[in-house]
Amino acid sequence: MGISKLTTDKVKERMDIAEVVGDYVPLKKKGQNLWACCPFHGEKTPSFSLSPAKQIYKCFGCGKAGDPIQFIMDIEGVGFQEAIRHLAGKYGIEVEEDQDRTPEQDQAQNERESLFIALGFARDFFVKNLQSDEGRSIGLSYFKERGFTPSIIEKFDLGYALDGWDNMLKAAKSAGFQEDILLKAGLVLQKEGDPSRIYDRFRNRVIFTIHNISGKPIGFGARILTKDKNQPKYINSPETPVYHKSDVLYGMFQAKKAIRDKDNCFLVEGYTDVVSMHLSGIENVVASSGTSLTDGQIKLIKRFTNQVTVLYDGDSAGIKASLRGIDLLLEGGLNVKAVVFPDGEDPDSYSRKVGSEAFQAYLAANSRDFIGFKIGLYQEEYAKDPIRKAEVIREVVLSIGKIPDPIIRSVYAKEASNLLEIEEEIIHAELNKSILKTQKDFYNKQKQEIEAEEAIQEILPTEIETSFEEILRIQEREMVRILVNYGTQKLSEQEISLSSYLLSETEDLEFSTPVYARLLKLYRYALVKGLIPTVEYFIGLGDQEIQKEVIDLVTMRHEVSVHWADKHQIIINKESDDLSLTGYKTILRLKRKMVQKMMEEAKLKLKNAELEKLPDQQIIGFQELYFELKKVQLEIDRELGIVIG
Template identity: 65%
Template sequence: MGISRATTEKVRERADIEDVVNDYVPLKKKGQNLWACCPFHNEKSPSFSVSPAKQIYKCFGCGKAGDPIQFVMDIEGLGFGEAIKHLAVKYGIEVEEDHTSTPEDIQAYNEKESLYIALNFAKDFFVQNLQTEEGRAIGLSYFKERGFSQSIIEKFDLGYTLDGWDHLLKAAKAAGHSEEILLKAGLILQKEGDPTRVYDRFRGRVTFTIHNLGGKPIGFGARILTQDKKQPKYINSPETDVYHKSDVLYGMFQAKKSIREKDNCYLVEGYTDVVSLHLSGIENVVASSGTSLTENQIKLIKRFTDNVTVLFDGDSAGIKASLRGIDMLLEGGLNVKAVVFPDGDDPDSYSRKVGSQAFTDYLEKNAQDFIAFKIGLHADEASNDPIKRADLIKQVVASLSKIADPIIRSVYVRQSANLLEIEEEIIQVELNKIILKVQKDQYFRDQRDDESQETPFENFLPTKEEGISFSSQLEAQEREMMRMLVNYGFEMVSEELSVCEYLLQETQELVFETPVFNKILKLYKEALANGILPQPQHFLTSQDAEVRNEIITMISRKHEISKLWEERFQIFTISEADDLAKSVYDNILRLKQKVVKKMLEEARSKIKEAQDQKESNEIMDERLKVYMELKHYQTEIDKQLGIVISN
C-alpha cells in the first residue's frame, strides 16, 4: 500500500527547502538565493543554489536539481515513499495509507510490510542470541577473536543463530508471525517431500544483517564456525519480495554518508572485510558478498560517487578471474583504482595484522589506476612472450573502450602506450575499431527495433518542431543567448562568476549562424577588452542600424505584468531574473541542443549521400562515427534539460 496523497501534500506544504538542505550543508545568502558547495560532488567554489522563493535547489556543476523531497531522495539514496516518510518524521506529520488502493494493492503492501516486520524480528532475535550462554561461548567469542568491538557489533546488527532446528520458528510464531510469511522472508525452509515439516534456515552460525538503503533488515548472511566440510561456509538469504541480491551491496546503509563525503567507495568481497575496515576507521566501504558485480550494484555506487577503489586479495589467479568486474565498473562510468594485498592476505586479515594506521597508509600508497594495475598483473609473463604481450595489449584496449568520456579515455591511451612501450597511434587505431564496431552495432540494432521506419535513417532524424526549419530554430536560440548576454551580462551567477564570463566561456567554440549576432558579440568583446562591462545602452550608440534595431528588440518587453497582481490580488509571478543562474544555464543548453540538431541533420545527409554513391566502407564508417558521437552529445544535453526520449 502506498502513502496517501494527503500525507504527500502535507509534506510538500511543510517541508522547507532551506530547512531541509541546512540539515546537510551550511547555506550562505547571496541575493535572493542561498549558496553552498554542492553536497553531491567536490568543488571549491559554490555552485549549489537554493531558492527559498521557489522551494527548489540546483547545482550548476553536476546538474542535480529538485524540490525538498527530491533532495532527500538524492542525499539519502531513498525512493519517493521513503523520502516522504523521512520528511514526515522530521515535521511530525502522521503517515496515512492510500485508501484508494485496490484490494490487490493493499494485500501486496501488507505482505511486504509483514516481511519487513518478520525480518526485523529475526534480526533482533539473532542479536539477542549473542547474550545467551551458547551465543556468548560461540558467536560472541568469534567476533571478539576477530577484534570486533561491541559498538561495531551493534552498528552492523551482528548476531548468532542457535544450534537447533526451530529456535527462530518457535519464537517467531509465538510473537504472531505466520509460517507463510517466515517462508516468504527466507527465514525457514520446508523439508523436501514433506511440506508440513518446516525448520530454521540458519542454525548454529553467526549472522550478518543485510540492510536496504533506509536501514531496514532485508536478508542475512550466515557463517558456519565449525570445520564441517559437508556444510557450506556461508548461507545467504534467498531472493524475496524485499531482497534482490543484484540490487544490494552489503554495508551501503552504513557507508553511504562516508562515500559521499570521501567521494570514493572501497569495494571488497566479503562481510568481514567491510566490518574490519570500519574498525580501522574506513567507513566508505561496501561488499559484493562473494557474488559477481551487477549493473544495478554499479548504478547504486554511482548514486553516491564516481570513484571506486577495488581491494583484491593477494591471490593473482583470483585477481585475474575478477578483472571483468573492473571493465563493468568502467562501462558504468566510474573511475577505477585497485589495491592488491600481500600474498595470502585479504582486507580483513591484513587490517588485523598491521593495525588501523598502517592499514590506512597501505591503501593510500598502493592504490593504482586500473591501467597500471592491469598491465602490472601480466607484465612478467608478457615481457618475453610476443603472443602474451599482444594479448595483453588487446585486453587493455578492450578495457579502454569501456570508458565513455573521450577526454579520460585519451589520457589513459597515452598512459597505456608509455607503460606498454608501444606507439600511442597503435592503441588508438585498435581502440577506434572497437568503438566504431560498438556504435555500428548499436546503430543497426536500433534500426531493426523500429519496425515503422521507412528509410534506414528515419528513426535517428530529429523531427522538425511544428514545421520550423532547424536554421530558424537555431537563429531564435542564438537571439535568446544574445539577449541574456546583453541584459544580464553584468550580473553575477555565483560569487566569482558573472553571466558574461559564463556565457562567453560556454560559447567560445560556437560560431553564430546569424551575422548580426556575430556583430554584437564582436562589439561586446571589444568593450570587455577596453575594460568596459557593457550594458544595453552601450550598443545603442553603434553606427550599425541593424545592431541598434536588434538591441532594442532584445531589451524591450511586449507585455508588462501589472503591479496590481501582487499588491491587490496577492498573485505572484516568477521572472527569469529570480533565478538567473538557472535561466542562463538552461539557455546555453538549449543553444547547444539546436546546434547539435543542425549538425545531425547535416551528418544524416552525408550518410545518405554515401549510401547513394556506394562509397567505401571507410568513408561510411567515418560518417557513422561522427553521427553516433553527435547522437551521444544530443542525449547528454537532453538529459540535462529533462527531456525524455522515447524509443
C-alpha cells in the same frame, strides 16, 4: 496500526527536500534550484531538479516528481506509512500510532511494509541471541576473536542464529507474524515434499544483517563456524520483494556519508572485509558480497562518487578471473584504481595483522590506476613472449574503450603506450577499431529494433494529426498553469485576485481534459472551504495524478539568470509582470480554441445534413450557427492582435 495525523504533520513541518534527496545523490546549485543526476534512471547530464522554495522535485528526463515523502516512496519502494516512518526516524520525531484504525485496516497494510517489519523483528532476534549463553560462547566469541568491538557489532547489527530447527519461527509466530510473510521474507523454508513442515533458514551461524540504503534490514548473510564440508560457508537471504541482490552493496548504509566526504569508494568482496576496515578507521567501503558486480550496484556507487578503488586478495589467479568487474566500472563512467594485498592476505586478515595505521598507509602507497594495475598483472607473462604481449595490448585497449569520456580515454592511451613500450599511434589505432566495433554493434541492435517497430507500424494507422482535442487540451493546461502559479496574487490596481477573474470567466466552460477539470473543481472547493490552494495544498491531497500534474505546471527546466540579464542590460518581460494582461489573454486563447472546436462540430453537422438531404431549414440553422461562431472567433482574434487574411 497506522501513523497518527499529528506525527504526519510534524514530519511535513520538519522535512526539507534538499536534506532528504541529499542523502541519496550529490546536489549542485544552479540558479534558484538544485540539480543532480536522476537516481531513478541512468543519465550523464543532470536533469533532476529540486526547488527548495516549493519543496518539490522533478526529473525532466523520466518524469518522476513529488515532495520529500513521494521521493522516499519512489527511492525506497515503500508506501506512504513507511515513508513517514523513515522521515520521522531521520528527524528524530517520535511516531505516534493512530488508535482508531480497525483490525481490517491493519491487515490491509502494504505487503512490503509487512516484510520490512518481519525483517526488523528477525534482526532484533538475531542481535538479542548474541547475549544468550549459546550466543556468547559461540557467536560473540567468534566476533571477539576477529577484534570486533561492541560498538562495531551494534553498528552493523551483527547477530547469531541459534542451533535448532525453529527458534526464530516460534518467536516470530508468538509475536504475531504469519508464516506466509516469514516465507516471503526468506526467513523460513518449507520442507521439500512436505510444504506443511516449516523451519528456520538460518541455524547455528553468525549473522550479518544486510541493510538497504536508508538502514532498514532487507536480508541476512549467515556464516557457519564449524568445519562441516557438507554445508556451505555462507547462506544468504533469497531474492524477495524488498531484497534484490543486484541492486544492493553490503555496508552502503554505513558508508554513504564517508564515500561522499572522501569522494572515493573502496570495493571489497566480503562482509568481514567491510567490518574490519571500519575497525581500521576506513568507513567508505562496501562489498559485493562475493557476487559478480552488476549494473545496479555500479549505479548505486555512482550516486555518491565517481571514484572507486577495488581491493583484491593476494591471489593473482583470482584477480585475473575477476577483471571483468573493472571493465563494468569503467563502462559505468567511474574512475577506477586498484590495490593488491600480499599473497594469502585479504582486507580483513591484513588489517588485523598490521593494525589500523599501517593498513591505511598500505592502501595509500599501493593504490594504482587500472591501466598500471592491469599491465602489471601480466608483465611477467609477456616479458619473454611477443604474442602474449600483443594479446595483453588488445585486452588493455578493450578496457580503455569502455570509458565513455574521450579525454580520459586519450590520457589512458598515452599511459598504456609508455608502460607497454609501444607507439601511441598503435594504441589509438586499436582503440579506434574497438570503439568502431562497439558502435557498429550498438547501431545494428538499434536498426533491428527500428525494423521491428516499423513492422508493427505497418499494421497501425499511419496518418496522425494534431486534433482540436489535443490543441484544446494544451490551452486548458495553460489556463490551469496560470491559475496554479499566480491565482492567489492580486491583479494590478484591482481588489480581486487573478483566481477570482479566471474562475468567473470559466464558470460556464466545460473542460474536456479530466485532470484539468478535476484541478479546477479542487481549486473552487478549496476556496469555498476557506483554504489557500497553493502547490503544497495540492501535493498534500495525496492524489498522485494531481500531485504530478501540479509539479509539472510549476516547474521549468530552464530559467534566465536575473543577474546575467541585469549585467547585459536586457529587459526580460515575464508573464507575472502584468497578471491582468496575462489572465485576460489566457482566457481569450482558451475561448478561441473552444469556439474553433464548436465551429468544426457545426461544419460536420452541416456536411452530414447535406449528405442526408435534411430539410433546408435545418441546413440553414447549421449555417447560421457556424457563421455566428465565426464572428465570435474574429472578435477574439482582434482582441489578441491576430492578423486575419
